[in-house]
């Protein structure tokens with residue numbers, strides 16, 4: 001099988017975006033292997049998250065779900081962020097999350113599942129193999145990036161906790177700690193940040209719990225030590241700094257719905273046909289490319305936004321019979 005195992009030592013972050021890797025990935029996809037996660041089951045190495053800023057992740061496997069688009073630069077991905085716990089400006093998380101200490105870290109798992117309790121992050125991730133998933137991220141603010149995440153499939157983590165048949169939703173919460181997250185002193189959102197998925201969405205092969213990017217541990221500003229990535233939904237669904245996972249019978253009220261329920265719905269599927277009440281969602285600006293730093297957002301050209309952010313073949317069936325204008 002043509003699975004490229006990326007080991008630290010023989011690859012540097014800058015090389016992950018190299019043309020060779022890009023072409024490898026393309027021939028892999030052209031080999032017709034994009035059938036589903038089952039073909040990707042390679043040797044399972046215990047995932048270990050090393051400590052320390054910019055520490056390399058070992059034994060990362062490539063994924064057929066990765067996009068073939070050129071990833072954004074490390075600088076784009078780590079200096080232009082949304083993380084209101086560290087301020088509402090795009091440059092705030094990069095500046096203000098530097099001293100955040102993401103370890104040790106525990107996750108509380110509760111609700112309608114057989115296995116609940118408080119788990120050390122390492123005890124959850126060591127059950128899984130690490131994958132690089134290069135995904136588009138489309139923000140509700142009509143910009144996008146391409147980010148080489150490293151993570152574990154959310155579906156596998158869900159299985160690990162054995163949800164009951166009454167578990168209809170999976171709810172995620174970010175750390176609540178005004179001392180460590182100064183943005184929580186502002187009332188711009190209800191804290192803690194809350195997000196949720198239906199159980200069908202959460203067990204789809206696409207979402208991952210990311211522990212890294214560019215082959216290294218996740219920077220604080222991108223949600224260290226653990227954040228969700230749901231590539232067919234607007235970026236705000238991809239909650240950062242997760243400390244709590246709840247299996248719920250009822251649909252949660254998310255932080256963004258509480259902030260403005262007419263603007264931010266529970267589903268939040270990327271949809272060029274449903275405008276935000278205050279702006280169109282038909283097009284998007286790709287951050288970077290043709291400039292650098294913050295200036296580039298003004299210079300880069302716009303491109304059409306794709307239904308489900310281009311991931312429709314994998315997720316459109318989840319919404320059969322649902323009116324996506326009402327359920328935005």
Ligand SMILES: Nc1nc2c(c(=O)[nH]1)N[C@H]1C(S)=C(S)[C@@H](COP(=O)(O)O)O[C@H]1N2
Pocket residue numbers: 077080081082083084085137138139140174193221222223234235236237238239240241
């Ligand atoms: N806890 C938390 N998670 C969050 C946010 C936030 O403010 N707080 N912002 C969201 C939004 S709007 C986007 S677009 C993505 C941005 O992820 P990135 O900065 O890693 O690119 O994170 C999402 N996750």
Ligand SMILES: [Mo]
Pocket residue numbers: 082138139140141234235236
């Ligand atoms: Mo966003």
